[in-house]
Amino acid sequence: MPLLEVRDLRTYFRTAGQPRRVVDGISLSIDSGETLGLVGESGCGKSLTALSIMQLIPRPGYVAGGEILFKGRDVVRLPGPEKRSFRGRHIAMIFQEPMTCLNPVLSVRTQLLEAIRHGRPEGEARRWGGAGAEEIEKAVEALRLTDMPEPAQKLSQYPHQLSGGMRQRVMIAMALACRPELLIADEPTTALDVTVEARILDLLRDLQKRLGTAILFITHDLAVVSEMAHRVAVMYAGKIVEMATAEALFARPSHPYTERLLRCRPSRVQRGRRLETIQGVVPDPRDFAPGCRFSDRCPNASASCRDVEPALGQIEPGHVVACHLYAERRTPTISAPSPLPQESAAAPLPQGGPLLYAQDVAKHFPIRRGVFKRVVGHVKAVDGVDVAIPRGTTLALVGESGCGKTTLGKTLIRLLPPTGGVIGFGGANLAALDSRALRRFRRDAQIVFQDPFSSLNPRMTVEAIVEEGMLVHGIGGSRAERRERVKHVLESVGLTADALVCYPHEFSGGQRQRIGIARALAVEPKFLVLDEPTSALDVSIQAQILNLLRRLQGEGRERLTYLFITHDLGIVEYLADEVAVMYLGRIVERSPTEGLFDELLHPYTRALLSAIPGQEMPGRGGRIRLEGDVPSPSNPPPGCHFHLRCPSVMPVCREVYPPVTDLGRGRMVRCHLYGSRGG
C-alpha cells in the first residue's frame, strides 16, 4: 500500500456562477522514502493540491470529490480534531516564502517547541508551561539536523534576525520535528538565491536518506525537479497530464505540453535562434473547454482533441500520459521538433566606442543612528565598478541577491545619484549634464523592472502608460499620431490595439511585462537596463519575452544595447555577449560569454555556476557548495570580500583586496589565484 494515495481529487472554489475547478480529478500516490515532483506553470493548481492534502484549503474552496488516503485512512473525512492532530504529526508542509511564513513576533524557540510538543502523545501535548531542558535539547537537535550553524544560539532569536536560507531551515526543522512520514514542500527554494537553494536541496535530499521521509516536491522549475524527484507528475489546468520516473520524463517527454515546456528553457544550444514558445495562456478554471484543456495551445491538436477529454493511459511501464496521440498506443508521433530557422547570423557588431562607460562607480547608502541621526556608516551597495558596454551588445550581470546588481543598474541610468565615479553615455559625462540634457538622456536610457505587478500604475490605461514618456519628450505631434505610435509599439511587443483602453490588472504577468517593455521602447531608447525581467514568469512566457528582446536587438536602425541583470545562467548563455559577475558591490570577473563557460576562473563564479540545479558542470572542478551567507555590504570583510567563503583561500587573501588581472581576450578577474598569470 502506498503511503499516500490521492484518488480523483476535486477541489473547487465557490463563485457566483460556475465553481472554479482548480483541482479537477487528480490521482497520484507516493511511497515511503520517495520523492514525487509536481510541476506545472503557475496557476495550474499545484499548491491547492498540496493544501487539499493538508486539509488547509482557503475559503471559499472545498473538496468536491475524491479521496485522500493516508495509510488507507481518508483524510478528507476525518473528524475535525483528528484532522488537526494529523497535520504536523504525519504530514508536514513547508512553504515558499520563508520571509512571511514564520511568525515575526515569536522566537524560534517558541515556534519550534510548538511543533515538538504537538508530536508528543495526547494529554502530554496539552501542557503549556515553560520548556524543560529536555525539550530545549530536542529543539537544538531539530535545528542541528538542518545544519544550522550555532543552533543553540539561534533558538533565542527572532525570524527577522535570520537570513532567508536560515529561515527556511527553521521551517524544515519545524516540519520535521515530529518525524512526519510525508513532507510536502511547496516551492521551498523559489524565493532563495541559487547558492542557498543548492544547499537547501542538498539538505532535503540528505534528510530524506536519513529519515526515510516521503516528499511531495512542488515547483515550477524543471531543473530543480530533475535533481530532486524520483518520479515526476506534470500538471496542467487542474489535471495531471503526464507522470513518469524522472529519467523517463526528461529523456522521453511524451505529452506535447511537457515536451514544449522542456524546450522553452533557454540554453547555449539555442543561442542565436528563436526559442520555442507555447502560444496562449493557461485557461481560466471557470470555463474549461470540453475536450483536452491544452488543445488551444497544442500544435498537435486534432478535431477530436477539442471534443473528447483524453484519459491517462500508460505508454510504457510507469509512464502515463493523457493525450489522444497515445490513444491507440501508437508510437509517439509528435511532429518532430522542426528546427527553428537559424536566423541570419548576427550582424557584425558595430564598432566604435562603448555606448555606456563607467569608471569606479560607487553608490553608498548612509546608515544613520543616534540622537542626531548621525551617519555612522555606509551600505556600500556598489563600490567601485568599471563597466563598458559596446553599442548593440548585451552585458549580463549576475550575482547573489543583495550584491548590488539592481543598485548598479539604477545608478548607471542616473535613477540614483552615484556617490562617486564617472559615468559616460554616448561620449557625454552624465555628471556634467544640465537638466535639459539629462532629460534627453532619460529618453536614451530606459529600465524594465522585475515585478510585472508593481511596475505598472494600476489606475492608468495601457495607452496612458505607454504614452507618458512620449508626452514628456514631445514625441509624436498630435494625439492621433501618438496613438498610432503607441499602437505600433504595442504591436512590436506582440500586443494588439485592443489593449489600449485596458488596465493592467486585466493582463497576465507576461503581458504586463510586455507593456513594461513597450513603455520603455516608446521613447526609442538606445540603452535598456533589464532588471530580472523574466524571473517572476513561467518558462513558457519567459521564452516569449526573451524572443522579443532578441528580436528587438536585431532590428531597427540602431541596435539596442542591454544591461541584463539575471541569476539564470541559461539566459546568460542564450542572450549575453559579455558576462560580469558581481560580489558584494564589486565586479569580480568579466568575460565574453563563450570564454566564461569554457574555463571558470574566479572561485566565486565557479561556486555560483555549480549551484545551479540541473546544470552539468563545465570546466574543471566538481560541485562547490558555498558556506555561510553573503556578508553585510555595510561591513565587508577585509582583504578579498570572498575569503570567508572561498574554498581556495590563501593567507594573502585575508589582507589584500585582489587587483584586476587582465587575462586577455576580454577576460578580467579579481583574484589572487591569477595574480601572477596576467600581465
Place this chain on the structure above:
Amino acid sequence: MIAYLIRRMLYAVPIVFGIVLITFVLFFVVNSPADMAKMTLGKKATPAAVAAWVRAHGYDQPPFLNLKEEGVAKLTSTLFFQKCARLLVFDLGRSDVTDRDIGQEIRRRMGPSLAIALPTFLLGMAINITMALIISFCRGTYLDRWGTVMCVLLMSISGLFYIIGGQFLFAKWLHLFPISGFDWGAVSAKFVFLPVVIGVISGIGGGVRYYRTIMLEEIEKDYVRTARAKGLGEGTVLFRHVLKNAMIPILTNAVMAIPFLFMGSLLMESFFSIPGLGSMTMTAINAQDFAVIRSMNYIGAILYIVGLLMTDLSYTLVDPRITLGASDTRSLYGRPGWRDVLKILGGFLFLAAGAVGIWQAAVYFKDQPGLRTVIFSNGVLAATLLGSGAFLLHARRSQLWRNAWRQVCRSRLAKVSLAALGAFVLIAVADSVTWRDVQRPAGTAENGNGPTRAVLAEPQSLLDRLCTPLAAKTEKTYSAPMARALLAKETLEDEVDGKVVRRRDYPPLKYPGWHLFGTDKTGQDVLFMTLKSVRTGLVVGGLTTLIAVPFAIFFGVLAGFFGGWVDDLVQYIYSTLSSIPWILLVVCFMMVFGRGLPQLCVVMGLTGWVGLCRVLRGETLKLREKEYVQAALALGVSRFRVLARHVVPNLMHLVLITVVLNFSGLVLAEAVLSYIGVGVGPDTFSWGTMINQARGELGRDPVVWWNLAAAFVAMFTLVLPANLFVDALRDALDPALRVRGEGE
C-alpha cells in the same frame, strides 16, 4: 535605546514650545486682555472695571518685552513669561474666576476622574478585544455578519444618546443607581458603576469593528497557515499567533489613550456630576476661565507626548523587529531643491488663499444683515456639489471606479444607503436655496415723498416654503406626537348652559393631530426643526471635510514623497496640532473667535486634516517605492507630475473612505459640541441645540421625550447609511487594487 529616548525628548521641546506659542497667540494676540475682561464682566462693563479686572489678574504687562523693568525682569515680567512660559515648569498659576491655585485643583480632581476613566478603559478594552476575537474566530458565519452589522448600528448612535438614555433607564426608571454624584469610600462603587457601564457600551461599536479588521488582516497572513500546518488548535493559533501580531495596532490606540485618562471625560463628568478634571474644564468653559483652559491645553499636550513615547516603548515589548534608535532613511528622490521649495510654497499659498477666501466670504456674508449663514452655506454647497461633480466625471472615465460602482450597485444595502444620503442632501440643498420675498414693491410713497425702496421680507429657503404648513402651525408649548391636547394645564373656560365654568385641564391644540413628532417648549413643530437641522449637520460635515482634505493631501503627499526636511516640518506641524486635545482647541478657538457655524467648520477643519494626512503620508511612503513611480522618473517625468499622475490617484480611494467616515463622525461631533455650548449658537437649528434644549425637560412628568428622540433618530438615519456605504465602498475598492494571482 537611551539615544532614542533622548532624541524623542529633544523632539518634544519644539512641540511643547509650539503649543505654548499657539496658546499665547490665541489668548493674547488675537484676543486682548481687555476682550477677556469684557467677556467675563459682560459687554457693558465700564472701562474702569475692565482695567481693574485686567490688573487684578495680572494681564497688564506688555507681551514680550517689559522696558520698564531692569535686567532679567525685562523678560520675566511680561505676559508671555508670566502666563505662558511658566507653564513649561508646571507653574500653572491661578484661576481667573475662582482664584484657586490650578495645580492644586488638578491634583485634587485627578482622583475622581481616574476612578471613572480607568475602569471604563480597562473594561472596554477587555470586552472589545474578546468580542473581536470571537467574531473573527467565526469569520464568514452568521455571527460574523450580524456582529458587524450590530457594530455599525452601535457606532451610528450618538454618544449623547447612550448617556441620556442610560441615565434615564437605570437611574430614573429602574432606580438601580444614583443618577449622578460622586463620593469616595465604599459608596464610590455605586456612583462609578453607571458611568462606566455607559462608557463601555458607547465604545463597543467602534472598538469591536476596529479590532476585528486588525485581526482579520492578521488571520490572512502566511504564518497563520504555517501554524495550522503544524497542527496547532484554533485557540492557540488565535491567541498566541494572531493576537500577539495584532497587538501593534491595538497598542497604538490603547497606549495613546492612557495619559488622557487623567484628563477625564468632559461629557461623562458633566452628566454625572463627577468632581473631576472634565467637569472642571466644563465649568471653565462656561465661566470663560482662560487660565484653566490654558493649563488644561498644556497638560493635554504634555500627556500626548508622553503617550507617543509610551507607544513607541510598548512596540519594542511586543515586536522584536522594532529596535529604537536605528533608522536608515531611504530617500530615492533626493532632497527638494530651492525651486521645489518655491513650488511647494506656491502650492501652500494657493491652498491658504483658498481657505482664507472661504473664511472671508463667510465673514462677509455673516455681516450682511438678514443673510447670516444662509448664502454662506449656499456657496459651500455649490462648491461641494461642483467638487463631487468633477470627481464623478473623472470616475466615469476610470475603469476602476466604474468597476467599484458596479460592485456597490450589486449590494442592495449600499443602494438604499446611498438613496438615504441623497435624500438628506436634497433636504439640505432645499434649505440653502434662499430668496427674499418682496413685501412692498418700490414705488412712490403714498404721501408723495418721492420714491421708496422695496421692502423685502426675511430670507426664506425653499425648505421653509415647502414646510410652511408645518412651520406656521405653532402651538403655545409642548405637545406629544400626534396629540390633540397641549401638555401644560391651563385654566379653561367652558360655557356650560350659558354659564362660564372654569377648570384646569389640558387645552386642545390649535392643530390637533398635525404634529407628527410633537412640539417643543415654544410650540414649534419638532419635525420641522429636525428637517431644518439637516443643513447644519451636512454643512459641518461637508465644509469641514472640504477644508481638511486638500490640506491633508497636500501635506501628506509631500511629506511622504520628499522625506527629509519637508517630512520633518509636516510631522512637526501635525504633532503640535494633534497634541492639543481637539475639544480644547475647539473651545479656545470658539472663545476667541466667537461661536458660529463657520468658525466651527474652520477649527474642526484645521484639526481634522491631521489624521488623514498621517494616513496619506504612510501610504505615499509605500507608493513611492513602487516600480511604476521609478519608471516614470526614469522616463524623465518631473517629480511634481509624478505626484499628480501616479501618487495622488492611487490615494483617492483612501481619501474617499476617510471623507465619508469623517463626515459621519463630524455630524455626531457637532451635536456634542453644540451641546457643550461651543458648537453653533442657540439660534441656529441643529440637532445639538435641539438636544441641549430638550435635555432639561426629561425631568418633567409626563416625560417630554419626543424632541430628543427626533434629534437622535435623525442623526442615526444620517450616520447609519453613511457608515454602511463606507463598508460597501471599502469592499468595492479593495479587490480592484489587490491583484492576486489565480488561485493556485
